Amino acid sequence: MTAKPEPLHETAVARLPEPFLKWFAGKGWAPRAHQLELLSRAHAGQSTLLIAPTGAGKTLAGFLPSLTELAVRPKRKPGQAHRGIHTLYISPLKALAVDIERNLGKPVAEIGLAVAIETRTGDTPPHKRQRQKLVPPDILLTTPEQLALLIASGDAKRFFEDLRYVIFDELHSLVTSKRGHLLALGLARLRAIVPGLQTIGLSATVAEPDELRRWLVSQNPPGNMAGLVTVAGGAKPDISILESEERVPWAGHSARYAIPEIYEEIRRHRTTLLFVNTRSQAEMLFQELWRANEDALPIALHHGSLDVGQRRRVEKAMADNALRAIVATSTLDLGIDWGDVDLVIHVGAPKGASRLAQRIGRANHRMDEPSKAILIPANRFEVLECRAALDANYLGAQDTPPLLAGALDVLAQHVLGTACAGPFEAQALYEEVRAAAPYAALSRTSFDQVVDFVATGGYALRNYERYARIRRTKEGLWRVTHPRIAQQYRLNVGTIVEMPELNVRYVRSSRGLAGHGGRVLGKVEEYFAETLRPGDNFLFAGKILRFEGIRENECVVSAGTSANIIVPSYAGGKFPLSTYLADQVRAMLADPDRWSTLPEQVSDWLRLQKEKSMLPKRGDLLVETFPRGDRHYMVCYPFEGRLAHQTLGMLLTRRLERAEARPLGFVATDYSLAIWALDDMGALFRAKKPSLAELFDEDMLGDDLEAWLNDSWMLKRTFRNCAVISGLIEKRFPGQEKTGRQVTVSADLIYDVLRSHEPDHILLQATRADAGAGLLDVGRLGDMLSRVRGRIVHKPLERISPLAVPVMLEIGRESVNGGANESLLMEAAELAGEAMGQA
Amino acid sequence: MNFVPATVAVPDAAELVVIAGERAVCDARGVLYFPEMDMLAVSDLHLEKGSSLARRGALVPPYDTIATLARLQEALDLYRPRIVVSLGDSFHDGEGATRLHPAFRERLEAMMAGRNWFWIAGNHDPDAPADLPGDTVRELAIGALLFRHEPSRIPVEGEIAGHLHPCARIVQRGRSVRRRCFASDGTRMVMPAFGAYTGSLNVLDRAYAGLFRRESLMAYMMGRDRVFAIAGSMLRPG
Incomplete structure (x- = not known):
């Protein structure tokens, strides 16, 4: 909130009540123009939408209208x-609230x-919530989920x-997800309650401010925009x-090579x-830094x-400024004011530029001094990406994902929530x-389908009329049929559906799985815990842990040893590269x-790739194939970003299956993109069964895409999210936590x-829309496939190529379900036969 | 796996097993067929589970009954059994049969026609299903076999039960595969749940404690087109 004096805007300053002017003067500050x-x-x-960089006094700007009004409001x-609530x-x-x-x-x-300023979050104790309802504070600081609960x-x-x-803080990050959809609906509800309501959006720089300006105000009439x-x-x-003086590795994400230099900077x-x-x-980084922390x-x-x-x-x-360094992921990403940070180190490639700009903004929260940041590429691909980003003078720019049409599962949740607050009229x-x-x-058709879904499930087989959750009264109002419906709704509010997770419980090693008590260190995704064997070591919460086993909904661990550590590849935290940067x-x-602008070792890497394999024009x-371990690999390099590659991966594996x-x-x-298989794909391509041209034919975006969509584990995962968000299945019942397994x-x-039985059901429509937007990036993939037609080069290799190493190190998370699972069962059955001497 | 010289034609999707001396075919569709007795056993159909959940506010698609019946029809068409035993929890709740959509009821009755059909009482459906043909019994002894819903806690030679919804899990090449399964140690068997909305419980869970001789436990895991016989030693909990 500090600023150099600026020319005063007399009329505007005059709007400031006396105590505010005194306060500014006492600090030796002047209110800023914005x-x-x-x-x-x-x-x-x-x-109004306020777009400002970090450190510009955005927060105070956002609250000034409220504070000045409250200052002169007559006392009760x-x-x-x-x-009621004023702001x-x-x-x-x-954490931001x-x-x-x-x-x-x-x-x-x-x-x-x-x-009176108070917060209301999931952590707020019930008695305080109760009191807030009776005696509302003047300013309530809260989250989108809490707003949904309040309006219901x-x-x-x-x-x-x-x-x-x-006031919407970090609006640019709020609006890009289903959370943003729920929040937009909540805002519309508030506007219906208080037609004269005003909004203030606070945002970092974005590519399309008009989208946010529309978001802030009623779209009746359409195209209405907030001021800017x-x-x-x-x-x-x-x-x-x-x-670095050290050797930058070909691959990996640990940036271990740079630890001494990072430590020196700290x-x-x-x-x-x-x-x-x-x-x-x-x-990994935390572990390594402590090893160096003399x-x-x-x-x-x-x-x-x-x-x-x-x-x-x-x-x-x-x-409290008690730390010298903190290793963090995106949980610390947003505009939280964290004491006196004077350096941001970014390990890994910058990915989306807006993300990096946010992170750099963290350093030196004064906007008139340059923030200092060092990029540490963890591998050589990332050197390329960092260099390309700096060369293109890209890092000041912002790219936010395009806003998507409001999701229907979110709308279903909102419709039920609205009914919980009181009867509504459909029109x-x-x-x-x-x-x-x-x-x-x-x-109107989609809306009516959603209402029908909320009422009776919206099935063609109209079987559930008598179990309707909402029902139309004689007066034409939709009303909740039972108080239990509202109770269930409240437990299921929100759009964030967690992966099934297990608590990590730390027991004394001598007790093994029988050990009880012990501390909960956090959570790991269930699929990760399932692939561990007792005795495996992995890193978590800054400790080396030994996996003892799974007991009910807990992953039981004890103190481990550093020999042969498996790093958990958690979900989350992987960001796609923007189109521009990939290009x-x-x-x-x-x-x-x-290449001359690259560090020598990186240009050497590219030369080595040229020698061992080739570099794509x-x-x-370029498509490389090679064996490794008991599997065969195919790696291709479209450079189109992760989403498009993921879709390509799904479709190619289907064809390969x-x-x-x-x-x-x-x-x-x-x-x-890397695909691995039990059989030699290179041999198949040489035998033209299929040829690479056939494999990469654009027609995969037709029937194959459709067929894949219908039978995909990813679509199942998406469906699960839609089913939970829409209220078809519950996150949990009153007094009874459902485990992730049961929901899955x-x-x-x-x-x-x-x-x-009903492929066009509204929830399947919502699921397909979700998958198409979020997981597929079909448009970009289509462009790529047509671009490379007739230009696919196959390079069969004896072993992994230098360029292939980075993607090979990502292996461990994604997997194909289908024929291969049957093969694994077959193997196990054969092993079982051998073990019993009957094979 | 106790292989017997195959005088019985075993369909592709199936695995021949012997339980207490009786030969049976474990079919990947989740049914058990006894060729000598021309009898088909199926367990935990949980018909009308969808509408049962809907009653409590979870409006899941009302197509589970028809999906389950269609799969059962397939098995009946293949084996053409004279006797059918439904091992209990045939309906998800006591009123399930009364909620049957008329079209589904007709379908079910057509499947039952011309067959000896036994409804074994389960914990979800202790009474006879309303207005449906077939005999409702607590348990059924045929030859060396004893059919009942809930497996007994003591060793019982020849017991065929359901109730527990067994599944099994293996980890192979770092990948975890979980499937419904028939669980048997050669003396008795617990059948997989057949219903479209039925979940499952790992055969290594403590709910199965004492049921099987651990060293001869086999899980016949249901693959897409066939059954995979997996030794107990290969199985993983969870």
Whole structure:
């Protein structure tokens, strides 16, 4: 909130009540132009989007309209009814709400305002929630899920009737997901309760501000936009790529080679934030830093799988400036103010630029001084990517994923929530929903289908009329049929469906699986725990752990040894490369003249690839095949980004399965795709069974895509999410946590049954839309396939090529279900036969 | 695996086993066929589970009954058994049969026509299914075999039961595969659940404690087109 004095805008400043002027003066500050601009627009009744870089005093700007109004609002007289919420602040992270409470509380106290500011998150105790309902604070800081709960309660009208402002922090990150859809619907509801409501959006720089401007206001009339206040970027960040004395590895993500240099930087700075792209990288880096930590500097670890208590301790220590370094993943990504950070180190490739810009903004929260950041490429591909990004002067730019049309499963949740608050009229709700930007194009037919789904499941076989959750009254209003429905709804609010996870429980090693008690360190995904054998060692929560076994919903571990560690490849934390950056990397690879700007070892790597295999010409597609261990591999390099590669992987494995190559799995990176199989795919290509041209034929986007969509484990996973979000199956029942296993099994079974009996059901429509947008990137894949037609080069190899190494190290997460599973069963059956001497 | 010289034609999808001296075919569709007795056993159909869940507010697709019946029809068409035993929990709840859609009821009755059909009482459906033909019994002894819903806790030679919904899991080449299975140690068997919405419980779970001689336990795991006989020593919990 510090600033150099700026010319005062007399009229605007005059709007500031006396105590505010005094407070600014006392600090030796002047209100900033954008803060005043936002204030005067707010007082003129306009909703506004504020785009500003980190450190521009965005938060204070957002709250100034509320605070100045509250400062002059007449006090409530004794005996008068309590007023409802005045200002609602919504943030994507619980931690951010807590942080704002702290940061806002200080100036409010100093200015001497009698303003009650409170948070309401999933962690807020029931008695406090109850009290908040009776005596609402002036400013409530909360999350999208809590808003959904509040508007679904019977007293929502009373609670919100005095609402003046809704402030959305980090709006650019809120709007890109289903959470954003739910929030947009919640906002539409608030507007219906309080038509004069004003919104304020706070956002980092984005490519398409108009999308956010529409999001903030009613889309009735369509195309309506909030006002825009933009603050020019602060000082250009000082970004460099680490010029290591050490050898940059061909592959891997640990950046172990750079540990001494990273440690040296930590010593030279006050507080260093180290960002990595995945949780497993975080674990590895943390482990390695402590190994190098001769001075025992306070270095901490923070990621989303850790126990919440531990995370809070780390956050507190960070805010108190008690740490010298913190290793973090995206859980710390958003605009949380973390004490005095003077260096950001980014390990791994920068991926999407907006992400990097956010992370760099973390350093030096003063926008007039350049932020300092060092990129540490963990492998040579990442050197290429970092170089391409810096060369293209790309890192100041922002790319946010395009906003998607509002999801129907989210709408179903909202419709039920609306009914829980009170009876609704279909036409009125339809109009209200269409005023929310993501649903502006929603057809009445889809809306009616969703309402029908909420009521009776929406099945062609109209079997469930008597079990309807909502039913139309004689007056034409939709009403919840039983109070139990509302109770169930409240337990299932939200759009974040977790992967099935197991608690990691730490027991004494001598006790093994029989050991009871012990501390919970955090959670791991169930699929990961399932592939472990007792005695395996892995890294978690900064410890080396020995896997003892699975007991009910817990993964039991004890102290491990450093011999033969398996790094968990958790879900989450993998970001796609933006189209632009991928293109830059492809150009650089194809042009040996540009290699001179690369570190020598990296250009050597490319030369080695040329020698051992080959480098694809610009526009060519290189396909390598080679054996390794008991599997056969095929690696191709389309450089089209991970989503497109993932779709390609699904479709190719389908074709390979049909060609009886018995594919076992595939993994996609931003640069390449690897498929592994039990049979030699290179031999199949040489025998033209199929040829590569046939394998990569564009027609895969027709029938194969359709067929794949219908039979895909990924679609099943997507369906499960849609089923939970839409309220078809429950996250949990009152008083009874369902384990992830039960949800998974039943969702899969439901999917199979529904697909074969009613393939056009609204929930399957929602599932396909989801998969098409999120997982497929079909458009980009189609462009690529047509580009490489007739330009596919097959290089059969004896062993893995230098260029193939990075993708090979990603292996472990994705897998194909299907024929290969049958083969594995067959193997096991044969082994069983041998073991019993009957083979 | 106790192989017997095959005088019986075993379909492709099936595996021939011997339980207490009686030969039986474990079929990948989840049914058990006894050629000598021309009898087909199926367990835990859980018909109308969908509508049972719908009653409690979870409006899952109402097609589980027809999906289950269609698969049963397939098995009946293949084996053409004279006797059919449904090993209990044929309906997900006591009123399941009364909720049957008329078209589904007709289909079921057509399948039952001309056959000796036994409904064994289960914990979900202790009473005879309303208005449906067939004999409802607590248990059924035929030859050396004893059919009942819930397996007894003590060793019982020749017992064929359901109730537990067994599945088995293997890990091969770092990959985990879990399937429904027939579980047997050669003296008795627990059959997999047949219903379209039925979940399953690992055969190594403590719920199975004491049922099988561990050293001769086999899991006949249901593959897509065939049954895989996996020795107990290969199985993983969870």
